[in-house]
Amino acid sequence: MLEEFKKFALRGNMIDLAVGVIVGAAFSGLVSSIVNDLFMPVLGLITGGLDFSNIFWQMVGTKQPTLDSARRMGATLAYGHFLTVLINFLIITFVLFITIKGLNKLSAGNKNAEADKKSKEAPLPAKTRTDMLLEEIRDIMRKENAATAKALKTDKKK
Structure with missing residues (x-):
């Protein structure tokens, strides 16, 4: 007590x-x-x-x-x-x-x-599989857009 x-x-x-x-x-x-x-x-x-x-x-x-x-x-x-x-x-x-x-x-x-x-x-949370796939898709699209823009530039010069 x-x-x-x-x-x-x-x-x-x-x-x-x-x-x-x-x-x-x-x-x-x-x-x-x-x-x-x-x-x-x-x-x-x-x-x-x-x-x-x-x-x-x-x-x-x-x-x-x-x-x-x-x-x-x-x-x-x-x-x-x-x-x-x-x-x-x-x-x-x-x-x-x-x-x-x-x-x-x-x-x-x-x-x-x-x-x-x-x-x-x-701390930042660890990347999920979905995050990694989306980043890959984004990078591929950037490369394709850069290649398309380069091709258009060369076509305009001709």
């Missing part, structure tokens, strides 16, 4: 998946920082100092100044936080789309190069 688990855990796809999850987590943190620290402040400046993380609708209780205090009071609809997460999602999916598209293009180029290399390296 331990051997089976070892084979399962060390399969190429499993290791690729683990690396992908780790890189994805790091990438998610990077994108969150880009959105929260760079993109949202600029968007807040454009919208007159609006802080998107504190945009909410308090459904019950008295109006609160921050999202945290409103959540303690009762039901809130934190659509500012949702907008931030949506922007994160759109950036991540766009970057992944561009990355995968580039990798697919590279992969297709490598496959074409490998196919060209294999076709150049492949």
Whole structure:
């Protein structure tokens, strides 16, 4: 059973998946920082100092100044936080789309190069009996055509 688990855990796809999850987590943190620290402040400046993380609708209780205090009071609809997460999602999916598209293009180029290399390296198939007979017929016809052309030339000179 331990051997089976070892084979399962060390399969190429499993290791690729683990690396992908780790890189994805790091990438998610990077994108969150880009959105929260760079993109949202600029968007807040454009919208007159609006802080998107504190945009909410308090459904019950008295109006609160921050999202945290409103959540303690009762039901809130934190659509500012949702907008931030949506922007994160759109950036991540766009970057992944561009990355995968580039990798697919590279992969297709490598496959074409490998196919060209294999076709150049492949030996020519051995001639069949039919091929040899057809070549003989072709050579005989060339000789006959050459002889006929030579005879016509000599006739024209006379």
